């Protein structure tokens with residue numbers, strides 16, 4: 144009977160992977176993201192879970208896309224794309240709760256050709272702590 148032995152070619156820790164991923168992103172602070180959002184220059188994409196949104200609120204004007212749908216909703220060539228996802232030049236700022244998962248998410252969008260995709264440093268928590276606009280989820 145044969146057995147399967149997976150031998151990883153390399154072993155990278157998640158911290159190393161995160162650091163390497165972030166080298167390819169020009170991450171943005173909450174205040175700078177807000178300014179760009181106010182200027183109509185970014186699409187803010189909130190990938191937090193519904194439970195997090197219900198607990199902490201949402202950013203008015205941010206688009207809600209759960210992480211598992213992100214690539215399908217943002218690919219400008221995809222049949223399931225958001226109406227806003229019309230160009231690879233779109234400046235997308237992905238946010239999660241604290242700004243970890245969003246770095247991997249933004250890197251994935253870059254692989255789709257969204258060359259300006261990045262993520263929000265500190266995530267929603269940093270946004271809220273900076274006193275930037277938040278409203279209740281569902282309000």
Ligand SMILES: O=S(=O)([O-])[S-]
Pocket residue numbers: 239240241242243244245266
């Ligand atoms: O844990 S997280 O903030 O990266 S979603």
